[in-house]
Each structure stands twice: as structure tokens, then as C-alpha cells.
Amino acid sequence: MKNLFDLTGKVIIVTGGSGFLGSQFVAHLRECGATVVIFDTNAPEPVDITNPASVEAATQKVVAVHGRIDGVVHAAGMAAEIGKADELFAPYEKFSIELWRKEFEINLTAAQIVTQAVVPQMMKQKSGSVVFIASDLSLIAPNNSIYDGGKFKDIAYVSSKAGMLGLMRGWASYLGAHNIRSNALVPGGMYKETYADEFVKKNSAQNMLGRMSLQGEYNAPLQFLLSDASSYMTGQSLIVDGGRTAW
Numbered sequence: 001m002k003n004l005f006d007l008t009g010k011v012i013i014v015t016g017g018s019g020f021l022g023s024q025f026v027a028h029l030r031e032c033g034a035t036v037v038i039f040d041t042n043a044p045e046p047v048d049i050t051n052p053a054s055v056e057a058a059t060q061k062v063v064a065v066h067g068r069i070d071g072v073v074h075a076a077g078m079a080a081e082i083g084k085a086d087e088l089f090a091p092y093e094k095f096s097i098e099l100w101r102k103e104f105e106i107n108l109t110a111a112q113i114v115t116q117a118v119v120p121q122m123m124k125q126k127s128g129s130v131v132f133i134a135s136d137l138s139l140i141a142p143n144n145s146i147y148d149g150g151k152f153k154d155i156a157y158v159s160s161k162a163g164m165l166g167l168m169r170g171w172a173s174y175l176g177a178h179n180i181r182s183n184a185l186v187p188g189g190m191y192k193e194t195y196a197d198e199f200v201k202k203n204s205a206q207n208m209l210g211r212m213s214l215q216g217e218y219n220a221p222l223q224f225l226l227s228d229a230s231s232y233m234t235g236q237s238l239i240v241d242g243g244r245t246a247w
């Protein structure tokens with residue numbers, strides 16, 4: 001039987017591929033037989049995805065070396081460690097506009113820059129899959145009671161991640177005629193060893209399965225969106241959040 005989930009020979013760019021989720025995605029996609037190229041500032045060959053010239057050069061290199069681009073995964077983000085970045089968890093009326101602009105630049109504008117760079121090659125091929133890594137907070141308001149007192153989930157994160165779904169749908173509508181698909185993977189919070197027990201407990205109580213996601217649990221949903229198994233799916237969000245947003 002043909003394996004519709006097979007990624008053998010596919011060339012896939014992963015932005016943020018050195019990060020927490022990104023590195024899990026890269027390892028999994030490579031295990032599935034894909035050739036993966038990382039666009040990340042924290043990489044042996046750094047690529048700053050907020051810089052159009054740097055993205056264009058890196059994309060041209062992918063085409064020159066590998067001959068095609070089958071997928072792009074937008075997994076870069078300005079994610080903050082809980083407890084580390086007080087400024088990011090500031091009351092909203094005091095939230096720094098400089099920080100707001102920076103976060104929109106990384107979470108949203110850069111995803112536009114990378115999509116603009118890769119799409120011409122996908123159009124030549126008449127195929128491709130663009131996957132935006134959104135967030136449960138793209139769909140719902142943050143429940144600030146799960147954070148330490150006086151901390152409020154980064155308003156620029158919540159806003160830019162909601163915007164990402166608009167970006168995804170806009171591109172889906174535009175690219176459909178070229179047989180290029182654009183979808184979002186919408187994950188809930190993933191467990192990290194560095195999280196405080198109290199935060200894990202409160203976060204876990206937010207969803208129907210009563211736990212944060214395990215590491216690796218978003219890999220197969222991503223594989224689905226990049227593979228021929230999802231060939232008739234575009235403009236949609238695949239929500240993998242333990243039921244949090246269905247409550």
C-alpha cells in the first residue's frame with residue numbers, strides 16, 4: 001500500500017529549527033526521509049528571517065543545492081521562558097511598544113518574508129505545503145490565572161499568533177490555483193522540564209486530557225500537513241491542544 005505520509009526526497013525548510021519545537025520537527029522530518037534546511041539565527045549557518053535579503057539568499061541556496069522546495073514550516077518565534085522575561089508578562093497598558101514591534105517582526109512579519117521567498121519556486125513546481133505553527137492562543141484568550149500573580153500572558157504573542165491564522169488563510173486563497181497548500185498547526189503548551197510544578201499543574205487543568213503535551217506529540221500532525229495525506233486540505237487549522245479550545 002502507498003504510504004501517503006511518506007516524506008522521502010522532500011525538501012523542507014524549517015524556520016526556528018534550532019528551537020524547542022523546531023528541533024523536534026527537524027529530527028522527525030529527517031527520520032521520515034526529508035531533506036531539512038534550518039533557517040534560524042542560532043545555527044551553524046545563521047539566517048535572520050526578519051531580513052528579506054538574508055532570507056532570499058538562503059532560499060536561493062536551497063534551490064541551487066537541492067533543486068526544489070516542497071515544504072516550509074514557520075516555527076520561529078519570540079517565545080519567552082516563564083518567569084524569565086518580566087517585561088513580556090507586563091500589564092497590558094504598560095507593555096512596551098518596542099517589544100510589541102519586535103515580537104510582531106519575528107512572529108508574523110518574518111513568516112510573510114519567508115513565504116514570499118519560497119513561493120516562487122513552489123509555483124514553478126506547481127506543488128508545495130506551507131505550514132504555520134500557530135498556538136492555542138491564536139484562537140482563545142489567555143487565562144492569566146495560570147501565571148504567577150501580577151503576570152499577564154504576553155499580549156504581543158497573543159495578537160501576533162492570532163494574526164498568523166489570517167496570514168495562513170490569505171496565502172491559502174492566493175496559492176490554491178497553483179496547487180500549493182497553506183495550513184496552520186495549532187498546538188497547546190508542551191511540557192518542559194524547566195517549568196515550575198505549579199505552572200504545569202495549572203496549565204494541565206486547562207484542557208480535557210488534563211496534561212500538557214508530551215515532547216514529540218506535534219511531530220506526526222506536522223508530518224500529515226507536509227505530506228500527500230493532507231492533499232485536499234488548505235486554509236485550515238489543525239488543532240492539537242488536548243481539547244483546550246473545545247471546552
Ligand SMILES: NC(=O)c1ccc[n+]([C@@H]2O[C@H](COP(=O)([O-])OP(=O)(O)OC[C@H]3O[C@@H](n4cnc5c(N)ncnc54)[C@H](O)[C@@H]3O)[C@@H](O)[C@H]2O)c1
Pocket residue numbers: 015016017018019020021022039040041042047048049050075076077078079080106107110133134135136161187188189190191
Ligand atoms: N513551546 C510550546 O509549548 C508552544 C506551544 C504552542 C505554540 N508554540 C509556538 O511554536 C513556535 C516555536 O516555539 P518554541 O517553544 O520552539 O520556541 P523557541 O524559543 O524554543 O524557538 C524559537 C526559535 O526561533 C529562532 N528565532 C528567533 N528569532 C529568529 C530570527 N529573527 N530569525 C531566525 N530564527 C529566529 C530562535 O533562535 C529559536 O531557535 C513559537 O512560534 C510558538 O509560538 C510553542
